[in-house]
Amino acid sequence: MGKGISRGIAFLAILSMVVLAACGGGNSADKAGTGELAEKQEITLGNIPSEPPGLDPLQAKDSVSGDILAQTMVGLTKMGKNGEAIPGIAEKWDANEDMTKITFHLRDAQWSNGDPVTAEDFEYAWKRMLDPKNGAVYAYQLFYLKNGEKYNKGKAKADDVGVKAVDDKTLEVELEQPTPYFLSLTTFYSLRPVPKKVVEKNKDWASEADSYVCNGPFKVKSWKHDAKIVLEKNDKYYDADKVKLTQINLPFIAEPKTGYQMFQTGDVDSSNSNIVPTDLTKKLLDSGEAKGAPQIATYTVEFNTKKKPFNNKKVRKAFSLAIDRKQIVENVLEGGQEPANGWVPWGMPDFAAGKDFAEVHGKYIEPTAQADEAKKLLEEGLKEEGLEKMPEMTYLYNTDDGHKKIAEALQQMWKENLDVNVKLGNVEWKVFLERKTAGDFDFARFGWLPDYIDPMTFMDVYMTDSGNNDTKFSNKKYDELIKKAKSTADQKVRMKALHDAEDILMDEMPVAPLYWYTRVYMDKDYVKNVYRAIDGSVYYEEAYLTEK
């Protein structure tokens, strides 16, 4: 009898699976298309891992919201190929010579509900961002506005803030000091407008599909929390003629392996690395299924310059020289990254020279280890500090497989090339951040991504009073150079000062850059014209699908 039952169950289970499978979706082979525009312009993306914190520019504080806002909201400007600002809602703008006063002239544009997009909407959105009551994370992106920071601190009134709608189509902006990259900041999602009339009536306007109003190429069709967002073409968009996609599906995919399977079965057409399992990256890059592009970001080792003997620059340099960056990139990471030869990474433009900032400064760091020089420097450094031998230091990283592999490689290199034993310590992410801020570490990993497209976003990190400077590095000359670069709009003067500052930074080496990031992405062959801007944002505005 027992056998009968168990067989029965097994049979039923198999039967039900077969029957259900018959109703399942079919597979689509992906061959190189015929090049003709596909009839159905509906795309599914794999780059959203989880529910975005919010689609209101005020709440957006992460790349997930950013990825969606890139399709739904347009700011004053859009980002051009080289990181320059090109017209968005603002048709044109004029600025005074030192870039402290900019007047934006808006085009005729509409919100998805039919209301016009006015200068008032921008003024309202920016002041709302700065309003201390709203506790916006990215308020500091507007501290460049005159009295912006003071208003956020409660020391100035909203009326004092340097942004004013002169009329429906003219927005006047006044800045605290010359900020040439303010234009590039206006492409950023925090500075995009909000529909004042809608927001004033309903403060939760951006949390459901029905109440969401936007001004970009796509609007929100449906939003199933924790599961999926669907965007559809926004016919009210000022450039709607260019938009070919009719629908963008954004299922939330938390597990890369699942995402990759969805890509293989044709359930996902295009994505960033969110659907690339780490252990498959090399294979997929080699086969061409995934593609890599330089990403403006640097992975580094930070030294606590208050901890003996890392207070000595020779010791810090010795540790940097003992690292074989080429090996880390080629044998540990295997994702097409570039050994860093400076702090400002590849892809970041030098606005005076018209090419990469990193190309102009030349090499600060060799890609391979310089063991002899490293040993010599360590010896000298230790002697200067009155130490016999290197005390045991702990390299701190946050718990993560990738960081762990790098830490282990570093540990081995320091052992081999410096004959120094280093302990590895790993802690949970927020504990890691707290300990770094508190200076409770010897040396630790660090990664930096730009806030805007200008080398300044990297260089001002190591100013003495910078909140992000966990190394506690302090150098008067360095600070002066950065301040000088901040005081002028003359790109030649600015870039010169920043290069000089990087010379100091790489000589003092409170931070030892390891590698520059790559951005891995996957597109099916029939997906065309996706625009991946250099700041990492991805736009499907002009993307289209060809016949499979």
Added chain:
Amino acid sequence: MFRYVGKRLVLMLVSLWLIASLTFVLMHSIPGDPFTSEKKLPKQTLENLKAKYGLDKPLPVQYVQYLGNLAMFDLGISIKSTTRTVNDILEEGFPVSAHLGIQSILVALVAGIVMGMIAAARQNRMSDYILMVLAVIGLSVPAFVLAPLFQKYFGMNWNLLPVWGWGEFEKTILPSIVLAFSPLALVTRLMRSSMLEVIGQDYIRTARAKGLPPIRVISRHTLRNAIIPVVTIMGPLTASILTGSFVVEQIFAIPGLGKYFVESITNRDYPVIMGVTIFYSAFLILMNFLVDLLYGWIDPRIKLSGKEAS
């Protein structure tokens, strides 16, 4: 009986209060807060943020406020998803997790009891060994191994079932089975051992001796006595499976509650941590209570009275 239920209810509330208080203290004692991030925020911005979420007040004040809101069933607003209340998250996520969980529990319970009985009835024979090996595998292979395997074979290679998402019944099949695996193994083993114990009892021999057909012996006499241990674990098992699994829901992209148990802590999303912990605890306590009531129904020897409550 009523006195017993009343007493239990009071105890349940006290346990919940204790859990809520402990969670509150522990949660605030771990380093970091919801706003710690790699890009450090200006001091003023941080203060503004803390003021907005009431985190600028002294902890005892926050605690009292929280308990006050809790009494009104208001669990607050998620700090990460600022427009969603914790109540929303629970209302939307729980039905999904519970749906998946109920299917898994049913599979685990029915198949587990049957398989356990078969194994016991055929003790030390081939079918017993096979079932026990399967049970060991089921208990020891974690879901994060099983789920991708299922996805690969059922989804990719054989193209039988969808491997992600939520909404249609066929999407629930694979995750339900993966989720059922370990409880299924547990129930099978428990069932087998308690069956074996019961089979050796005198009253079973008596039942057999008086000529009852084997199926009646098993269904009337053996099963009812042997199922008690299974009922015991059903309480905590149901509570944990119905409130969602982080791994299974993540792999199959299911919009359930499971991820909030993990992510809320990584994000230090205080209201969500409190919300899901209290919700889960309440559910667990309730399930245990129901199980205790069930005992009395299944096995009349177990008496429920005010005195016995513990």
